[in-house]
Amino acid sequence: MRKTLRYGMVGGDLNAFIGGVHRIAVNFDGRAQLVAGCFNPDMAANKECGQFYRLDEDRIYADYKEMAQKESEREDGIDFVSIVTPNFLHYQVAKEFLNHGINVLCEKPLSFEVGEAEELKALAEEKGLYFAVNYSYSGNNMVKEARELVKQGVIGDVINVNAEYLQEYLVDDIGKGDQKMVKLSSWRKDPKVAGISNCVGDIGTHIEHTVSYITGLKLKKVAAVLDNYGQPLDLNANILVEFDNGAHGVYSSSQVCVGHMNGLVVRIFGTEGAIEWVQENPNVLSVTLKGQPTQIYNRGMGYVSERSKEMNRLPSGHPEGLYEAFANIYKCYISTILKKVNGEEPAEGDLDFPTVDDGIAGVKFIHACVESSKNNAVWVEI
Amino acid sequence: MRKTLRYGMVGGDLNAFIGGVHRIAVNFDGRAQLVAGCFNPDMAANKECGQFYRLDEDRIYADYKEMAQKESEREDGIDFVSIVTPNFLHYQVAKEFLNHGINVLCEKPLSFEVGEAEELKALAEEKGLYFAVNYSYSGNNMVKEARELVKQGVIGDVINVNAEYLQEYLVDDIGKGDQKMVKLSSWRKDPKVAGISNCVGDIGTHIEHTVSYITGLKLKKVAAVLDNYGQPLDLNANILVEFDNGAHGVYSSSQVCVGHMNGLVVRIFGTEGAIEWVQENPNVLSVTLKGQPTQIYNRGMGYVSERSKEMNRLPSGHPEGLYEAFANIYKCYISTILKKVNGEEPAEGDLDFPTVDDGIAGVKFIHACVESSKNNAVWVEI
Amino acid sequence: MRKTLRYGMVGGDLNAFIGGVHRIAVNFDGRAQLVAGCFNPDMAANKECGQFYRLDEDRIYADYKEMAQKESEREDGIDFVSIVTPNFLHYQVAKEFLNHGINVLCEKPLSFEVGEAEELKALAEEKGLYFAVNYSYSGNNMVKEARELVKQGVIGDVINVNAEYLQEYLVDDIGKGDQKMVKLSSWRKDPKVAGISNCVGDIGTHIEHTVSYITGLKLKKVAAVLDNYGQPLDLNANILVEFDNGAHGVYSSSQVCVGHMNGLVVRIFGTEGAIEWVQENPNVLSVTLKGQPTQIYNRGMGYVSERSKEMNRLPSGHPEGLYEAFANIYKCYISTILKKVNGEEPAEGDLDFPTVDDGIAGVKFIHACVESSKNNAVWVEI
Amino acid sequence: MRKTLRYGMVGGDLNAFIGGVHRIAVNFDGRAQLVAGCFNPDMAANKECGQFYRLDEDRIYADYKEMAQKESEREDGIDFVSIVTPNFLHYQVAKEFLNHGINVLCEKPLSFEVGEAEELKALAEEKGLYFAVNYSYSGNNMVKEARELVKQGVIGDVINVNAEYLQEYLVDDIGKGDQKMVKLSSWRKDPKVAGISNCVGDIGTHIEHTVSYITGLKLKKVAAVLDNYGQPLDLNANILVEFDNGAHGVYSSSQVCVGHMNGLVVRIFGTEGAIEWVQENPNVLSVTLKGQPTQIYNRGMGYVSERSKEMNRLPSGHPEGLYEAFANIYKCYISTILKKVNGEEPAEGDLDFPTVDDGIAGVKFIHACVESSKNNAVWVEI
């Protein structure tokens, strides 16, 4: 019985943002080893990265297609690939690996077009592969706790949702700017690389997933106003939403809201209670039963759900952060693949990672927002 | 030269909510005395209230019309009247006093119909009277500070607004309820007394005013989704807004959001900075310049604006609350009327109270929201 | 039966800090009227103040002794006097009014010497008078709620206390200063006017009272380090305390802690739970039962104690502040005196104001801290 | 030139708390590999752990002495050892490895006796070895930022310190208990394993180090009250402190303070400003200049110091937590050892880890507190 997996990575050289987070996250549980990669089309940067991780020279690939091909041919080939390139490559890279029978964990947004995302789903099913999409915030322990509380009926029926993801770092694209914030890669502003949306595609889509993960609800339609402020893509979005249970809500997503760094905040209101989670202080969860004092749940305490306990890493008060959220996504995904390679059936808890279905929902959401905004904020069905 | 004023009150008996707040607020500066009133159509309650305040028996009126008439005839008649009845009476009572040449401070929302509000404005102008509408949150010292900062250009041009006013107390109208919250008068849910809206009319309109007071912007249009959850009037609203400068934003107003008592929160985002004010902790203001740490301004400190200092009552760290906000509205209004009765010109600072124009804006906002919601959240011009 | 009282004031002219707060506070419930005063030894300022409040000219007294004498001789003389002068006058003014049979509400600290405070107590008892000492923070609604919770045993036995009262405004007395904070009267730094302590006497003593009010415990001994930083009196104090039940704790009091305006924070830890109250955000109370999530109690909600409800003024979420705390002290004190003048027995709730006994405890505390600090922080019994 | 190190571990099997944190922390930067260990005296648990990490069978040692011996003899022996056993073993294990010429990173508290700690220092110096003591909170990025700000003189001279480390998890040792908190290993309450103190030794000592790290000040003396509540060792401590610059302060350390999970809070007050850091929300730092608004510094922003930038891992708003603090300690320690093995001189930034001197200071602090408490809280020099 295998106890560990081998994995490869596409994208994420030593200077990239998210690739390194993935690698550290995988290391938390020590059940998968990086053995192959194509980290950068530039071979020097690619090699530098591969050597840092002591990969065999012949598994530092110049090209992801070659990588898919070669790895699928090896006996000790990778069990899954992590795709951490800019958006425009997700679809084609994922497809390539699926076609070669390799499980895929891909960054969000899954693809440019809804059809592409659906194609990937069909392909994964056809090949019997597990396809995760890295909506990483649902990896947070207290997001899982929120989901459990909703499932248990603690807040009753969801009647209203108010969620936001606010950042500041692009405000200089409209202001008189010499702001000195550290910025993410600027490909996000380029339609050819990022797709039809910057702000909604990069962060708004995290709102959509996190809310849907917690509530179990699906979006029915959106009415969105996106602001480009003279840029090719949107930097700001205010979005009315309607869920399949008839409840309404509002999502705000922005890269120009001064004072907010990475401000994902989710508030779910129900007939019997409400829940609030704030990503920048992720170890607590506010839970209020109607007519009662707000309760501040702390990760790691005896009163949290079994699921939250299972996924806990550190004692209460010892802060977990972004890496742990990613590590939790990988924990479940790797458990699933491990069971698969060992011929076992993954348990419900193992399957607790965002899938290609979540990826499709995300792409649909982005498209619906952009379309609505182009049509004077008319409701667009999802 | 007169140093104090005489005023009367319509509505606000000893069991009412807001009338008592007005009376205490007036007392803060000791420059106006309650001398006449019609506090309740029920004469027993009316008398009880008048006697508590040691009014002359003949100035405890059974009827507001009689009161307007008699007071206008007395040499020592009231200088202004405060109208603190349920909504449906505002227009008719205000009109009566204006017609008798008496200045009016009226509770919000100003009237049921936009035409009525405009009629009141015309009448006040014709008669040369001062008409205040009690959008009391703009009386808060740190709301004034926010306005000064925006005026000074500290946050640059406003590009996005995110504001909300969330309450919990009506959640039992949809939940399985034995919640034991203290509740406001239930006339708010009755269209005949409250008008075409409950939630937007009672609290949403405070968002509209507070934002407009701070930013100096006017609303151009709204796209609103109101939720009635089977009740005659709305209990929840999510509203996209567009301002006259082209900026967008979102307002959320609710009486069913568990965990929120009286949660007016205003966040104004500009090209150079942002401001956040939270009514439940009103003595501080969050101010962020782009790329800089958020600063927590404290009321009463040396660094606040001259205007904030002028309107300050207590040293920093000694909390002012709701009464002081009301007292500040009255402070300005009474200064204005005092100057008027003494033949002087009110200064800019004296005129810093919400007027009939704000009242009109509020009624227009309510109508636009209701109309939009009835038409599938289509944009409605204001 | 009398429904209202008459009161006089010593100290507190129009430029003073706390006298005006008292007058507004009394007005909240409208059951006592200011009819006499000696607001300032300077007659111009004295008159200006008296006239502002429309006092009869012959009741604006040049001298508090004359005032005590004359008021005691009038049939419509004052029912009680509020003493709001700097500290050195409290004892002599209080004594004068007691000697003339007039009830006294006096500011803290009650006197310079413990013996003086005890003398006042004896005198009040002898004369059958009610003597309140204005430890105003126990007037806060949520401080009362805290006391109820402790009484009900919710937090078990008190085992540790951590409380502080931190201010910034005197830091320039030690720093290189052009700080522009609004400052309180500088007599606080003068031993002849303030007494043997500045920081402990002005604010530390509020910690002592508030903790004792909430817990019902008495201090047994203190070990204190006071820092004068080259000034005649202390500006900073760190104090170990031991209570009569054997529990320990620590009090920190400072006028040189940058970032703190009026930071009274009280945390009471028990065997079964804990309570935290923060004066600058006074409408909430943090309550934690061991092993459970922290609960944020909101003033005005259905779940608070009967006592908290009785003393409530505004619906939940509508902030009460400093004035209301003072108004609550007066509410109880005036109820007590009203019952007295009407020959009734005050109820337990009426008597819920700090008395001369609390005043004595405060003076003892100040003396013990100063003595301990002079003796190398040795324990000093109280 | 070597790019990576080999390390071993004593203690920290798969069920231990802190050993696993160390291993994950080392992995963040990928520059050291675990190759040897003695994780548990029980051989089954020891093997299980070693195998999980794929160690060579002959490097899973039954005994730490054997491990020190064998590793020192191998050509590819470990470059350093991490000691993560309960306290009583630190001294002897560390001594053994030093004696065999192996660099040591040891958990705190360093030893039972001051003399032992000093002996370790002398031995390390004699052997030319680097000795780190894992006061992990100084690994936090914003603690480093605090230290930089103090160094730059931003808060002027330190005049007062208020710091605490409060936990709840042992309250049942005194209450009527069925609290369901997750608890740390109970050896902490056993004098034979933990040493002369539980609460001060386990967490109070972190306060001492963190304050000294930030301020650069050394403790001169302490006056402490420790509460055992009938247990063999202390569960609660309130401690007056005096620094070498004459400033005073207070430290509170407790394992029985309900509502606090892992509440290390450090507040440093200076003549020109103040700084506050809260471990449970570690990515921000409150900085106030006197007379100015409090500023909330965010890790990862452009305005932080060069040092903070060097040690940054994630963009602002993406929370780092406990693992990253440990990873930062290792980052510096490993950089130092790498330079050493390559014959280079470590830079100032490399040496930014707590050393055996900090370990000695910690043991002295614990002893002084215990001695003071036994002698009625008399001042004890350090």
Ligand SMILES: NC(=O)c1ccc[n+]([C@@H]2O[C@H](COP(=O)([O-])OP(=O)(O)OC[C@H]3O[C@@H](n4cnc5c(N)ncnc54)[C@H](O)[C@@H]3O)[C@@H](O)[C@H]2O)c1
């Ligand atoms: N889940 C999250 O929270 C989260 C956070 C950040 C980024 N992301 C997603 O991760 C992806 C990467 O974002 P990032 O911020 O790390 O971007 P980045 O620009 O920092 O890194 C992109 C990496 O992809 C590599 N790359 C580009 N083209 C390649 C090719 N043809 N073959 C191999 N490698 C190639 C680049 O060399 C670079 O190393 C994006 O899709 C983004 O949306 C997700």
Ligand SMILES: NC(=O)c1ccc[n+]([C@@H]2O[C@H](COP(=O)([O-])OP(=O)(O)OC[C@H]3O[C@@H](n4cnc5c(N)ncnc54)[C@H](O)[C@@H]3O)[C@@H](O)[C@H]2O)c1
């Ligand atoms: N500005 C604010 O923040 C704020 C807050 C609360 C209420 N309000 C407004 O104040 C008004 C009153 O609200 P409330 O909560 O105090 O209501 P309430 O029901 O508590 O009090 C209404 C009062 O009006 C009196 N009244 C009714 N009909 C009357 C008549 N014909 N003549 C004289 N008196 C009459 C009633 O007797 C009662 O005393 C409403 O318009 C509400 O929107 C504003």
Ligand SMILES: NC(=O)c1ccc[n+]([C@@H]2O[C@H](COP(=O)([O-])OP(=O)(O)OC[C@H]3O[C@@H](n4cnc5c(N)ncnc54)[C@H](O)[C@@H]3O)[C@@H](O)[C@H]2O)c1
């Ligand atoms: N309970 C609280 O929270 C609180 C808050 C602030 C002040 N205080 C206490 O209130 C008292 C006054 O403090 P303050 O800040 O208002 O001081 P202040 O200096 O602002 O006012 C003192 C007033 O006393 C008057 N006065 C002085 N000598 C007098 C005399 N012989 N006869 C009549 N009036 C005289 C002065 O003219 C002035 O009006 C102090 O004892 C202080 O400790 C208590």
Ligand SMILES: NC(=O)c1ccc[n+]([C@@H]2O[C@H](COP(=O)([O-])OP(=O)(O)OC[C@H]3O[C@@H](n4cnc5c(N)ncnc54)[C@H](O)[C@@H]3O)[C@@H](O)[C@H]2O)c1
């Ligand atoms: N820096 C920090 O923040 C921090 C946090 C927690 C613990 N610690 C310190 O870490 C140390 C360990 O604490 P813990 O909570 O992990 O304890 P723990 O009881 O969870 O783990 C102790 C480990 O030591 C092993 N051990 C015991 N005797 C051994 C021996 N003779 N040889 C080899 N291994 C042996 C045990 O098998 C166990 O795996 C303590 O000194 C503690 O003070 C520091």
